[in-house]
Amino acid sequence: MSGDAQISRLKPGRRTDIRRENERAILEAAEKVFAEAGFGGATMQLIADMAGLPKANLHYYFATKEDLYRRVVQQIFEIWLDAASSFDNAPGPVEGIGAYIDAKMDISRTHPHGSKVWASEVMHGAPVIQDYLETTLRDWTNGRIAVIQRWIDEGKMQPVNPRHLLYMLWATTQHYADFGHQIQTLNGGAALTEKQWKEAKASVKDMVLRGIGAI
Amino acid sequence: MSGDAQISRLKPGRRTDIRRENERAILEAAEKVFAEAGFGGATMQLIADMAGLPKANLHYYFATKEDLYRRVVQQIFEIWLDAASSFDNAPGPVEGIGAYIDAKMDISRTHPHGSKVWASEVMHGAPVIQDYLETTLRDWTNGRIAVIQRWIDEGKMQPVNPRHLLYMLWATTQHYADFGHQIQTLNGGAALTEKQWKEAKASVKDMVLRGIGAI
DNA sequence: TCATTTCCTGACCGTATGGTCAAGGTGAAG
DNA sequence: CTTCACCTTGACCATACGGTCAGGAAATGA
Structure with missing residues (x-):
């Protein structure tokens, strides 16, 4: 565990704000x-310390550790689903998949913790979000596969297997969050700079889009 | 935790074999x-049950939980390093990177547990294998980057960023182990068949090799 | 001001965990 | 057979953890 400072908390203000602000601080610390x-x-206890609250106060807002964890996992999943909108309404793979890569790489940079929690959850057999995988994620996946297949049929890209293309997109983009520590170590111990992130995004897009014959 | 049966253990046999066999069973269960x-x-306790030994016996062979964990992590790392030999002595990227993808995909299938342990370790900041990242992995990476750069200079592939190509290779191949549960769920709940694994390997190789302009 | 709801928190509890230990069992060597 | 090093294990311990609770503080509305 790194010795980072605790999560910032704003002044309470009104009654409604107290709840919202404390839940936000707790969720941020928990993530x-x-x-x-x-x-x-x-x-x-650790989450409480980082959120700047007594442990008993956590249980006032979140009954159990599982409840808190579930909320954290749901959060990142919804963020990813939002990013997926860049996929739709795109005329072709260069725009659609390109935008999707951009969006997911941005999330890996801005929400690395959430990505890791999701990865950990799935690696452990998805004990709390299995239903999401079987419903929302499956539907989303099938929808995008249809879009990709249409692009293939229209001759806008090579006839690759859409499912494995999606896996490659997920794997590659999330790798920059989940394995961020390894990447940082191989970068001489320093976090990627703005310029290096641009280079990463450009490299991924270049290799993927050429890999599917879209450029 | 799934309710899988315990790890198989062979008969003890001679004195030397007792140690070897028990350590093997413990490591397999621990992984x-x-x-x-x-x-x-x-x-x-869980590891002991799965290994078919009393808990106290685990501490006879491995002093602490950390010791046992460290051995498990080292194991998968060494397996991956071995697989990297397919990279060398290759005339070009089609053979070298193609063989590397094959090898890593095979490992994802045969050693999914080890891959997950490694991923988890890195995600948590590599508390026990940081030195490996800074020495062995960094050296290995720089070596392969040099090989890739040579291929680029020889005109055998597009001038992609070698480092990000390696990240893509790691991410994509390990995804089939680390996110195997998600893939299985999206596969209707069934594990990938022999045929589906072949399709996966072919897809990955096809997209990557075309993505770097090697085919 | 007063009543009511919401929020806060120190102290506490039962349980589970990593690890220890001492006593006993077992195979190999002479 | 005897010896001795190696192996085995039930019982035990200190600690840390998730969760509870009662009583008090603070905000809200009349």
């Missing part, structure tokens, strides 16, 4: 702790 | 439990 320690390694 | 529950979620 970080769950990402860095895993579900089993995370402790409510 | 599975660490992968499915994470370091924090894994318990020595």
Whole structure:
């Protein structure tokens, strides 16, 4: 566990704001702790400390550790679903997949903790979000596969397997969040600079779009 | 935690074999439990049960939980390093990178647990294998980057960024192990068949090799 | 001001976990 | 057979964890 400072908290203000602000601070702290320690390694005490609240106060807002964890996982999933909109209404793979890569790379940079929590959850057999995988994710996947297949039929890209293309997109973009520590170590210990992130995005887009024969 | 049966154990035999066989059974059980529950979620009791030994016996062979965990992580790392030999002595990217993808995809299929443990370790900031990242992995990476750059200079592939190509290779191949549960769910709940694995390998190789302009 | 709801928190509890230990079992060597 | 090093294990311990609770503080509305 890194010794990062605690999550910033705004002044309480009105009654409604107290709840919203505390839940936000707790979720932000929880996302970080769950990402860095895993579900089993995370402790409510650690999350409380990082959120700047007594542990008992966490249980006032979130009944159990599982409840809190579930909320964190749902959060990143919804962010990813939003990013997927860049996929639709695109005339072809260069725009659609290009925008999707951009969006997912941006999320890997801005929400690395959430990505790790999701990865950890799936690696452990998705005990709390299995239903999401079987419903929302499956439907979303089938929808995008249809879009990709249409692009293939229209001759806008090579006839690659759409499903494995999606896996490659997920794997490659999320790798920059999930394995960010490894990437940073191989970068001499320094986090990627703005310029390096641009280079990463450009490299991924270039290789993927050429790989599917879209450029 | 899935309710899988315990790890098989052979008869002890001679004195030397007792140690070897027990350590093997413990490591095999540990790899599975660490992968499915994470370091924090894994318990020595669970590993002991799966290995078919009393918990106290685990501490006879491995002093602490960390010791056991470290051995498991080292194991998968060495397997990956071995697979990297397919990279060398290749005349060009089609053979070298193609063989590397094949090898890593095979490992994702045969050692999914180890891959997950590694991913989990890196995601948590590599607390126990940081030195490997800074020495062995960095050297290995720089070596392969040089090989890729040579291929580029020889006109055998497009001038892509070698580093990001390696990240794409790692991400994509390991995704089939680390996110195997998600892939299985999207496959209707069934594990990939022999035929589907071949399709996966072919798809990955096809997209990557075309993506770097090697085919 | 007063009543009511919401929020806060120190102290506490039962449980589970990593690890220890001492006593006993077992194979190999002479 | 005897010896001895190696292996096995039930019982035990200190700690840490998730969760509870009662009583008090603070905000809201009349």
